[in-house]
């Protein structure tokens with residue numbers, strides 16, 4: 091089976107700092123890939139490089155076999171890859187429905203069709219009762235769900251989720267986990283950044299570990315937990 | 331095609347009450363000139379229409395797309411100068427001059443946009459001011475072309491006629507009133523269509539968060555330039571209309587920072603990012619600035635018997651308050667901005683919904 095996303099020797103430098111250095115891996119369609127690592131490891135930077143927020147300093151990125159290195163984020167999104175933001179970015183003065191419609195308008199010019207798509211995605215995340223709330227007034231848990239509905243409305247084949255459980259209580263996190271598994275069941279490939287180890291071990295098919303911008307390890311959750319290097323660099327501190 | 335059908339569909343779905351109110355107001359405005367036989371009242375109305383056109387135009391870029399241009403005098407001036415140069419020096423009727431002005435303005439907008447839109451926030455604001463200053467200095471120095479600081483005076487406006495049928499020869503204010511009204515309604519209609527289409531959603535998404543919009547498949551540079559082009563086209567229309575109506579333009583009026591600020595204020599005072607905000611802004615600002623110019627405060631104090639017209643104080647106020655109208659205007663504007671952050675329209679809405687909530 092051919093990879094849906096492939097990174098070849100991707101590096102990103104900020105001045106002298108190598109936020110990502112020489113990272114290569116591939117993603118199988120339909121799978122969930124966990125991306126973990128300590129704070130400042132370069133996880134968000136990698137998402138930014140993949141989605142075109144800024145071009146990588148070196149290396150190449152392929153999506154569905156096409157090179158997308160340096161492509162603008164709007165083009166990447168229209169090709170079928172969407173991302174959420176670690177620090178959520180609701181369109182604060184617009185309603186919940188309008189926020190999701192903006193995502194849906196990526197696939198249609200018709201407001202009526204966009205409204206239908208948006209309503210559908212809002213019911214997927216369980217926010218169909220909140221359509222006319224102003225996005226800026228939502229609590230964090232619902233902002234995260236709104237962000238999920240909005241990217242789902244762009245009809246992605248690959249979703250990059252940046253700490254969608256960050257700042258949520260256990261019940262809310264559980265809801266998000268269920269949502270991620272539901273998205274997987276619909277055949278959408280996902281890459282998930284997460285600090286909650288229990289959650290990431292449970293949902294991931296494979297995990298990539300970053301440390302100081304470098305890829306430290308890759309494998310199944312069981313392999314990662316058993317990897318001494320990973321335990322020393324990252325897991326050790328969270329268990330200590 | 332599908333977008334067009336959609337707009338028709340949306341128009342059908344508009345609830346009848348606002349639509350009827352709109353039609354009633356329009357009807358009353360059509361009957362205004364024959365019923366109110368006062369050139370001064372017509373003049374004020376024409377200035378209001380002009381402000382509505384300017385405010386609505388800026389609103390598309392500033393209010394809906396969140397790009398606070400403080401350089402819209404560039405497009406106002408481009409429209410005014412194109413129309414006047416063609417009319418006075420080439421004998422081209424202003425109708426064609428106006429269309430040429432729109433073309434020139436859109437071209438100017440795309441050049442200015444391609445430079446300024448690389449910048450965001452306050453840097454964009456400064457760049458928009460700088461670009462317009464360059465145009466003002468150019469107009470000031472290209473004497474052979476623009477008559478420099480002396481400006482251009484309209485000697486006579488060619489009459490509007492179809493074949494041998496004379497529509498108007500522009501000797502009264504009536505034709506300007508109706509033309510202004512039609513232009514104002516047109517730009518309100520365009521704003522309405524923008525707000526009820528995909529374009530409007532993209533504009534507002536960029537206003538709220540450009541990076542988020544970009545990641546959702548919206549090309550910010552495309553939509554920002556589109557927004558500026560629409561905005562510039564209608565600002566240019568206002569400039570052409572102003573030039574022909576007032577009959578005189580020079581760089582320090584039509585291309586000044588003053589003009590740019592004036593355009594922004596109409597929106598800020600009325601309420602940014604709403605269809606009728608600029609209308610409210612124009613209804614507040616035009617009468618206010620006219621009243622201050624004609625020294626209504628001193629007149630009021632004298633009629634109220636608080637100040638004796640012949641006393642030194644009365645003399646002083648009569649002499650100086652008329653000149654201080656810009657200052658008073660400025661203070662009032664600051665007060666509105668401080669106490670009504672959503673503009674007068676937003677303030678009125680808040681009061682109305684507050685009352686309704688209390689009643690419920």
Ligand SMILES: Nc1ncnc2c1ncn2[C@@H]1O[C@H](COP(=O)(O)OP(=O)(O)OP(=O)(O)O)[C@@H](O)[C@H]1O
Nearest residue numbers: 104107109127128129130131132133134135136176
């Ligand atoms: N735009 C930028 N300019 C300069 N340095 C940056 C920039 N973005 C990130 N960095 C730096 O790059 C490194 C990696 O940051 P990144 O945000 O990718 O980490 P992360 O793995 O997502 O961390 P966290 O788990 O805290 O979200 C950090 O040292 C950060 O300070």
Ligand SMILES: [Mg+2]
Nearest residue numbers: 133134135176
């Ligand atoms: Mg991060």
